Amino acid sequence: MNALRVALLGCGTVGTEVVRLLHEQSDELAARVGTRIELAGVAVRRPRRHPELGDLVTTDASALVARDDVDVVVEVIGGIEPARTLLLEALKAGKSVVTANKALLAEDGAALAEAADASGADLYYEASVAGAIPLLRPLRESLAGDRITRVAGIVNGTTNFILSAMTASGSSYADALDEATRLGYAEADPSADVDGYDAASKAAILASLAFHTRVTSADVYCEGIRDVSAADIAAAAGLGFVIKLVAICERTPADGTYPESVSARVHPAMIPAGHPLASVDGAFNAVFVEAEAAGQLMFYGQGAGGAQTASAVLGDVVAVARNRVVGGRGPRESTHANLPVRPIGSVPTRYHVSLDVADRAGVLATIAGEFARHDVSIAAVRQTGGRGDGEGDARLVVVTHEAPEAALAATVEVLSGLDAVRGVESVVRVEDLGRTAPEVGT
């Protein structure tokens, strides 16, 4: 069998490691696969930065993809264009694609999947979510005989590093972000991470695979961590919770109002300190999966890093090579369930609301009345700081039971306009993520 020839698009942190691993493991991979895996060329923007690549380097990615001697295109450029055009060209020509491009997959994965199906090429993207953690293959293949009901994960290392630092030291968001930037965990422009967009792309990919339904980044409700305060984290700790930026994908059975549907959202949430995800600290990622027969599973590891991501890329390249050796192909896109995406307003959640209120008679009754009027049931309430003389402010904390997001948001909106409410200090969602979760960690 002829060697499998790889065109690599991009040679930054991940690409460099792909080149290294292909080189160092050349003989091992050949023995494992039954054919050699060879680098046909590497497309980069600035060839002078890559003298080690010698003749392999090119600036013309499109010509590299089109070359007759290229069998598989590995894309680690990122971003929508030119990646989309290049990968569609490859797939249309029957060349398999391995990509780590979460943004592209979340925005337009359908176009890639259709092009792959049309030509019979493989499309693999394990590296696009949670770096080295084998997660997409288990969802796509190992759990293909089960019904997944929820995928909930910490899938962004930068925000998890920041929130872990805030939790450990009591520092502010700004200070923790500075530390993350200094240590290289956050980029100079941290928006894609701290505003939740990176996690939202991953949520779209996870929901699509888990629920056999096309979910795009536009379907994912997204809130970042900029507004999480040291006080929020302290309040969570007092209740036995920790605050994490979570990506939550759920399949919800039909109820009186909505048909069976799926939802995907990314936002900071208080999760129980005993939940397996609560103790995932620093730049680590972890994803918790619940399925009807398999029960609760967790996958844990390093979600980013050049070598880690390259490991996932190479696993996919080996899969393409093995498929070629035996004449098969990997699993196709599975969208048979084709469930509607539930609008965020109807997704049930819980709120932890912290209010500065006037310290006078009747305030609690008024506020409790607004929750009731919106059909939101209160789980716990705590008032502190009042002097009891009818002057000054008091702090009122309300934790709700589950209610539709829209009802909760509307309640907070009304509260913020009340005379008795001096200010809405914070609103943080509370997520139990399967109350019966076994406790990992003590």
Add this chain to the structure above:
Amino acid sequence: MNALRVALLGCGTVGTEVVRLLHEQSDELAARVGTRIELAGVAVRRPRRHPELGDLVTTDASALVARDDVDVVVEVIGGIEPARTLLLEALKAGKSVVTANKALLAEDGAALAEAADASGADLYYEASVAGAIPLLRPLRESLAGDRITRVAGIVNGTTNFILSAMTASGSSYADALDEATRLGYAEADPSADVDGYDAASKAAILASLAFHTRVTSADVYCEGIRDVSAADIAAAAGLGFVIKLVAICERTPADGTYPESVSARVHPAMIPAGHPLASVDGAFNAVFVEAEAAGQLMFYGQGAGGAQTASAVLGDVVAVARNRVVGGRGPRESTHANLPVRPIGSVPTRYHVSLDVADRAGVLATIAGEFARHDVSIAAVRQTGGRGDGEGDARLVVVTHEAPEAALAATVEVLSGLDAVRGVESVVRVEDLGRTAPEVGT
């Protein structure tokens, strides 16, 4: 495409769930796979116990396997025979096999793999290790482009339940075993679990996949948990460790004495309380994987149970069905590394030794001298209980640095014969499992 026809061998806890899931998810699976998956027949020993199976039931497993309309054989009988003969018949006839049979795979997986390769049939066995946790597919496929250096896991729920109970309550082994039996976590004859044989089979399967080398159960060093005492667990806690029954598979680089080699062993060990595996309690399983590029990964979930194991079986059946639809096949056995198995005597480990010694001058010097004579370096020593009057006993605890198992065992052997040593109270291995392990759990 014609339906994929499944012959099910065995209909106990797991088989019953396989039948249920195939029935309940019939339409979903067909949509997902592109062909229907149908039950062709179910071989059982006592057909009267399975009235719900109607005409599907048979007592003649061999005839069922041989039927022309059977495409895939699912085996959940367990044990070596008749499972081996039946599965070899199936594979020779070109029928794919999905099995949960860890004992057979660990003893004679090579015969199955060779029969599968000869006929081009698929051989999948995700359910044989750690129940529903997707683990073998990640090792075989996701990490196929990486070098795995260590797999360490809690892969037996019964023993983990017992050790967790002893740790939580301070109870004796006998009491914890009674509780496990009462709650259905331990069988009437618990030997396969508590003596470590079940975990050893799984270690053989894991080591084979991780290191591309055939490792059989005979290659796995195996010690059970019967001798773990409440005092051992208390001693571990005092040092910041917990005792777990761990399966450890390692690839060790060449050193002066041995070439590059692999080892696999199952024994109780003290592991650091901050290690991710330490907080896996009750009947849960978790497996920690280290690879050169991917770094540290952990897989966590329910390692047993009918529905959980059936989920893994069905994932494999779907893989067989998808391979059939596209004309491919799953990954073959990969044994290219073919590394020698390191004898247990040369595997480096650490000991925690607890001795009853005479309370008189010179005893510590004698004992320390024996460790030195065997080239075993002492990491910590603690003496308690001596009255200082030269009469009576004292307790001496020694924790060593890493040394070859054989040197450690020889040292303990000599110590037990010394006049000054009244008794060797306990010997427990200490395993750091990658000291740099991130802490999951607090």
